[in-house]
Every structure is written in structure tokens, then in C-alpha cells.
Amino acid sequence: MIDLELLHRELNEGKIRNCYIFCGLDEMLIKESIDTIVNKAIDKDFRELNITKIDGNNFKVEDFKIACETVPFLSEKKAIIVDRVPFLKEKLDSENQKNYNECIGYFKNPPDYCVLIVYVLLKDKRERINKLKKLMTLDKEACIVSIEKLKGEKFYKKVGSIFLELGGEISKVELRYFCELVENNFDIIKREVDKLVNYSNGRPITKKDIEILLPHKSESDIFDLVEFISIRKANEAIDLMNELVNKGENPIVILSQIRDQFQKLYRIKMRSQQGYKIEEISKDFKGAFGFSIPPFVVEKFINQGKKFSNKQINKCIKVCMESEKKLKSTNIDGKTELELMIINCQLP
Numbered sequence: 001m002i003d004l005e006l007l008h009r010e011l012n013e014g015k016i017r018n019c020y021i022f023c024g025l026d027e028m029l030i031k032e033s034i035d036t037i038v039n040k041a042i043d044k045d046f047r048e049l050n051i052t053k054i055d056g057n058n059f060k061v062e063d064f065k066i067a068c069e070t071v072p073f074l075s076e077k078k079a080i081i082v083d084r085v086p087f088l089k090e091k092l093d094s095e096n097q098k099n100y101n102e103c104i105g106y107f108k109n110p111p112d113y114c115v116l117i118v119y120v121l122l123k124d125k126r127e128r129i130n131k132l133k134k135l136m137t138l139d140k141e142a143c144i145v146s147i148e149k150l151k152g153e154k155f156y157k158k159v160g161s162i163f164l165e166l167g168g169e170i171s172k173v174e175l176r177y178f179c180e181l182v183e184n185n186f187d188i189i190k191r192e193v194d195k196l197v198n199y200s201n202g203r204p205i206t207k208k209d210i211e212i213l214l215p216h217k218s219e220s221d222i223f224d225l226v227e228f229i230s231i232r233k234a235n236e237a238i239d240l241m242n243e244l245v246n247k248g249e250n251p252i253v254i255l256s257q258i259r260d261q262f263q264k265l266y267r268i269k270m271r272s273q274q275g276y277k278i279e280e281i282s283k284d285f286k287g288a289f290g291f292s293i294p295p296f297v298v299e300k301f302i303n304q305g306k307k308f309s310n311k312q313i314n315k316c317i318k319v320c321m322e323s324e325k326k327l328k329s330t331n332i333d334g335k336t337e338l339e340l341m342i343i344n345c346q347l348p
Contacts, residue, residue: 024147251334269305
């Protein structure tokens with residue numbers, strides 16, 4: 001297994017491997033790395049004829065096999081890209097287990113003319129690559145690339161390049177302030193930068209602009225808090241809640257965000273059960289509420305929703321509403337009521 005820095009070092013030295021498996025949380029960083037590999041490996045004059053892209057959500061073994069067995073057109077190499085490959089994770093259903101069994105040979109030993117590139121998105125920051133046994137069995141044959149979050153100067157530099165790319169003017173001080181507040185996910189970062197650039201309309205971006213437009217970083221913490229509730233880790237959920245309160249978050253606001261999380265979870269779970277695809281759910285959400293949820297976030301909600309029954313989510317929404325009413329109408333201690341809410345959400 002290698003990291004992003006070593007991958008780019010190898011590519012700059014002209015070393016192209018036959019099979020790459022990317023794994024991480026940041027889809028934008030993964031896609032940028034895939035583009036770099038393709039640009040290095042495939043003849044630019046015939047690039048479109050020698051790239052096959054397969055949607056992992058609608059994966060068909062026969063299409064994959066045909067792509068692998070078809071020789072390049074007037075080029076030494078061809079690229080086969082499978083996004084969000086579904087059968088390299090654990091606990092596979094029968095269909096994905098069958099796909100894994102039929103495709104594993106291509107991952108271990110692809111044709112010499114192939115550059116096979118796939119990626120696996122982790123569910124959240126607690127999931128570890130080395131725990132994915134099906135993936136790790138390929139570590140000796142394929143090149144597994146771990147996509148870790150950028151930090152420090154590398155992170156600032158990357159975010160700054162996005163502002164430049166989108167035509168935004170921002171000073172180093174405001175850039176660092178933005179980086180401190182934004183979630184470390186470049187799909188999210190690019191959308192937030194785009195909003196700021198359009199809002200500032202050509203003038204330098206200010207701290208006030210960032211505060212007005214940027215979603216609060218606690219949204220990610222709320223998702224994690226609900227995740228702890230879903231796996232019945234009340235102590236961890238309470239610890240995280242206490243961290244938020246100690247940072248100055250209003251208990252009523254925290255409770256409102258948790259209720260909102262459960263309401264989103266319920267709607268997305270219902271749509272998923274009705275057979276809606278991830279992209280359709282994302283568009284449906286925008287039509288119903290006036291704002292969209294990106295497909296990769298919808299997928300995270302779907303995975304989280306599997307840990308609750310519909311009845312449990314409804315109960316959690318009711319518990320949150322009752323606690324919110326108490327906090328607004330009585331002098332009860334906010335932390336105490338939040339703790340009770342977390343415990344009650346986990347009761348049968």
C-alpha cells in the first residue's frame with residue numbers, strides 16, 4: 001500500500017502500474033489522481049477511444065470482462081475505470097460476492113495493455129483500510145493507494161489553488177480562516193469556494209463573507225453523534241455532545257441539528273426503500289427542501305440509515321422534539337436534557 005505522495009513520485013518517474021485501487025474518504029482527490037494516471041498512461045491522440053468508464057453502482061461483470069479483454073485502439077495502453085466499486089468491502093450480498101469471485105483474477109493479473117483503476121469510498125473516518133480484508137488480499141498484486149486527508153501547508157496550498165482556479169481573490173489570513181472552518185473534504189470545499197466566489201462578485205473575499213456562507217463545522221460532529229447513537233455507544237455520543245457544548249454551542253441548536261439529521265435520515269431511508277437511486281434522492285431533496293444533498297453524502301445517509309429501523313428513526317425524531325420543547329419552555333439544564341435525549345433514543 002502506498003500514499004498519494006509516493007504515487008505522484010512514481011508517476012513523475014514514469015512508473016505506471018497495471019492495477020490501481022484507491023481507497024479513502026475524499027472522492028475529489030481520488031478522481032484527480034486517476035486523471036493524472038490516465039494523462040500519463042494513455043496516448044492523448046486516441047484517449048477517448050481507449051478509456052472505458054464503468055459505474056460501480058450499476059456494475060455488470062460481462063461489461064467489465066469485455067472492457068478488459070478488448071485491446072487498445074492505436075495505443076500501447078487502455079484505461080478501465082470503475083468508480084465506487086461495490087465488491088471490495090466486507091459483508092457482501094450474494095450478487096456482489098459473485099462479482100468479486102468473477103473479477104478478482106483481473107485485479108490480480110490484468111492484461112498487459114490494461115491500466116485498471118478502481119476506487120472504494122470509505123463510509124466515515126472511523127473505517128480503516130486495513131480492516132477491509134477483501135481489499136487487503138490484493139495488496140501484493142495490485143497497487144492500493146491510501147487517500148488520507150491533506151494537512152497543514154499541503155491543505156492550505158490545495159485549497160488556495162481551488163480559489164485561483166475559480167477566480168476568487170483571498171488573502172492568506174482569510175484562506176487559513178476558511179480552512180479552519182470548512183470540512184476537510186474537497187468535494188465540499190470546491191462547492192463552498194464556488195459559493196464564496198460568486199457571492200464576492202470579483203472583490204476580495206472577507207472573513208465576514210466566510211462566516212455568512214460557510215456551514216458550521218459542527219454538522220460533521222452531528223453526523224458522528226447520530227452514528228454513535230446508531231451503534232448504541234451512548235458514552236461516546238455524550239462525550240461528543242459535551243465537546244460541542246464546551247466549544248460554546250447552544251444546547252437547543254445542537255438538539256435542533258440532531259432532530260434535523262434524523263429527519264433527513266428518515267426521508268432518505270424511505271426513498272432508498274422505494275427504489276430511488278442516489279442521484280434521484282439528491283435531486284428529490286432539492287425539490288422538497290430547496291437545497292441539495294450531494295450524492296456522496298446521500299450514500300453516507302443510506303449507510304447510516306441501515307442501522308435504524310423506520311420505527312426507531314421516528315421514535316428518535318419524537319424524542320428530540322419533546323426534549324427541544326422542554327429546553328425552550330423550562331429552565332432545565334441543557335447538558336442534562338441532551339444526555340437524557342441520547343439515552344432515550346437508544347432505548348427499545
